[in-house]
Amino acid sequence: MANPNRAFANIAKRAPVEEINCKSLWDAQCVAEGKRAEGFDAKATQRKYGSRAKPSYAFTCFVYEKATRS
Numbered sequence: 001m002a003n004p005n006r007a008f009a010n011i012a013k014r015a016p017v018e019e020i021n022c023k024s025l026w027d028a029q030c031v032a033e034g035k036r037a038e039g040f041d042a043k044a045t046q047r048k049y050g051s052r053a054k055p056s057y058a059f060t061c062f063v064y065e066k067a068t069r070s
Contacts, residue, residue: 014064014065017063017064019063022059023059025046028046029044041063041064041066042063042064044061046059
């Protein structure tokens with residue numbers, strides 16, 4: 001039986017229209033709410049990088065075109 005997750009691997013991914021770097025996750029979520037109010041799809045994310053002992057975090061809001069249903 002084929003791996004069911006492979007079906008999603010071939011789907012075209014959406015590229016963000018804009019990436020907004022923020023100081024905290026709360027700021028990124030506020031920016032995402034504002035962009036959604038303007039009619040865009042927006043997602044606030046938190047990425048961890050660096051060592052395990054002292055990790056650093058990057059907070060980003062990704063803005064996408066609004067998905068239209070046909």
